[in-house]
Amino acid sequence: MIVDVVVIALLLAGTAFFVAGTVGLLRFPDLPTRLHAVAKADNLGLGLIVVALIIDEIARDPAPGAGIALKLLLVWTLALVGTAANSHLLAGHARADETAPERAADATVDREDEAP
């Protein structure tokens, strides 16, 4: 019973990070701030959900639960690595865009396509 409460609390906390990250992605004005918001969701939100699932699996049945726990940890680790590398690359390219005038002009023309 206590395990269930802990699991649900962790899941809710993780979901809250995802909601906050998504709101940030939609509301923040530029790429660095959006990356900041999304990276939090990926790191902490996914982390909390993974911890909740690990506790749930091990509490249900320790023998296969341990294997599943390791796989879940691997998923989280890979997501951490991916998010960090993605954010770095996207931010680096965005900064290169800002410093090169003709590329910045390209970027504004790109946006015209998105207008309805």
Place this chain on the structure above:
Amino acid sequence: MNAWVILDAVLVGAVVLVAAVAVLVRSRAAATSAFLVFGILLALLWARLQAPDVAMAEAALGGGVAGALLADALERRRPPRPVRRRAPVPLILAIAAGAASAAELGPLARDNVADSGVSHPITAVLLNFRSLDTLLEIAVVVIAAVGAGAIARERVQPERGIDPIRRALASILIPILLLLSGWILAAGSTQPGGAFQAGAVLAAALIIGHLCGVPFTTPRGRGGAALAGIGVLCFVVLGVVGPATGGVWLQLDPAWAGAAILAVEAVLTIGIAVALAMISLAAGSRDASRRDDASRGATP
């Protein structure tokens, strides 16, 4: 139990909605975003149908390779695409025919798995009962790859001047992807898995390797085309064995069908991976010079 039904209903509704948005919306950026979300939702749906291998292939191809291609196409500035509206009669007919044949053929395939040499129904259908379809599908992919490779031969070059972040990323991801690909391939005969899925994962490893400047991960030119074609060639050789031993085209003797299918699948995995990577790299290659500028600017 009811919670699953609600989840599935929401998932199916979301898939249909996002598919409609991807097809009907005028803005290319919106259509691409909708298509990527569609791929993720479809992968979830496959996972709910107890088909984790198809889910993985959908995530790798629909979300990864196709997503990269579409995002790359977005960079080329074009006016919004025209949307023509016609009654979707052919589509409805196709769905009805597919559903009708699935209802009839599904049990038939399941009842005859024992004759196929492998124990998993999907692998049995793909590489034994329906192997001519699979052969033609792979041939189409290989022809596309050879064409794409020929067009982009000069433009696809190994990346240089790689920053430490990308080098570290490659050293973490590529071994894991290779292991995963091998496991999916080996699992294919008894569990969900197989050459297409393993090939998709291996293609992802190749593309990551190329983008991170790992040596020998940029399939291009004649070598790339040869590697892409070798799977089809092996498949054709396997097909000729039947007539040569007095049987029919693509007929497999149950005595050695299992081993033959696994061997051909291993070669096919490499061929599919190289072909997918070639298509992806060729499509992204027009901006190669621009991308170099950007990465140089990012790490001064």
